[in-house]
Amino acid sequence: MTKRELRQQIRAQKRKWTSQLPELSDQICSKVLALASWQEAGTLLMYYPLPDEVDVRPLIKEAFESGKRVLLPVVKGEELELHLYEGEGSLKEGAFGIMEPTGKKFIEKDYSSIQLALIPGMAFDRVGHRLGRGKGYYDRLLPKLTNTRLQGICFPFQLLNEVPAESHDISVWEVIC
Numbered sequence: 001m002t003k004r005e006l007r008q009q010i011r012a013q014k015r016k017w018t019s020q021l022p023e024l025s026d027q028i029c030s031k032v033l034a035l036a037s038w039q040e041a042g043t044l045l046m047y048y049p050l051p052d053e054v055d056v057r058p059l060i061k062e063a064f065e066s067g068k069r070v071l072l073p074v075v076k077g078e079e080l081e082l083h084l085y086e087g088e089g090s091l092k093e094g095a096f097g098i099m100e101p102t103g104k105k106f107i108e109k110d111y112s113s114i115q116l117a118l119i120p121g122m123a124f125d126r127v128g129h130r131l132g133r134g135k136g137y138y139d140r141l142l143p144k145l146t147n148t149r150l151q152g153i154c155f156p157f158q159l160l161n162e163v164p165a166e167s168h169d170i171s172v173w174e175v176i177c
Contacts, residue, residue, distance in 0.1 A: 002164070003134070004134075006122070006131060006160075006163070011052075022055065025054050028153060028176055029054075029058050032118070032153070032176055033062070035176075037115070041068065041116040042069060044063055044071065044117070045072075045082060045145070046059065046060055046072060046085075046117075047119075048072055048091070048098055050097075054154060061088075064085060071114065074094060074105075075095035075096070075100070075137065079140060079141070080138070080140070082106040083100070083101040083102070083104065084104045086103040114147070117151060118153050119151065120154070122158065124158060124159055125160050126159070126161065126175075129169060129171055130163065130171065130172055131164065139169065150170070150172040150173050151172060151175075153176050153177070154177045158177065
């Protein structure tokens with residue numbers, strides 16, 4: 001199956017599960033909160049969810065309110081910049097209708113201080129290969145996160161036996177679903 005065909009198949013699955021996505025998101029967030037890597041991390045990279053992604057907004061809120069440094073991506077041309085999240089009121093709609101932080105830009109030389117990154121995807125496989133939405137934003141960002149625990153996060157039907165991968169693809173360490 002091609003990447004394009006697999007993306008279409010996952011989109012169809014998401015439509016079938018629409019009413020259950022909020023409950024599944026809550027269950028997945030509970031699993032993340034129980035991770036030692038979550039509890040120990042002082043600086044986290046997360047994402048602001050699209051309607052068909054795992055809703056990690058409760059995790060963003062929990063991390064921020066507990067004093068963790070939360071970073072969210074901002075689309076700048078073909079790249080993702082990381083910016084500090086400074087509370088719900090510090091967001092504005094950005095590229096692709098995704099809410100983006102207006103906080104200070106996190107400079108690349110400080111990426112080594114990010115302990116945990118929650119990475120969304122269209123699909124993952126059991127060895128950590130990730131299929132994104134096809135624009136390559138995370139493909140360009142992940143190689144810069146050399147000291148970061150990369151944690152894939154998805155709904156159970158997005159975890160497959162095999163996802164097409166190329167030699168340059170960066171795998172996640174573990175997938176939570």
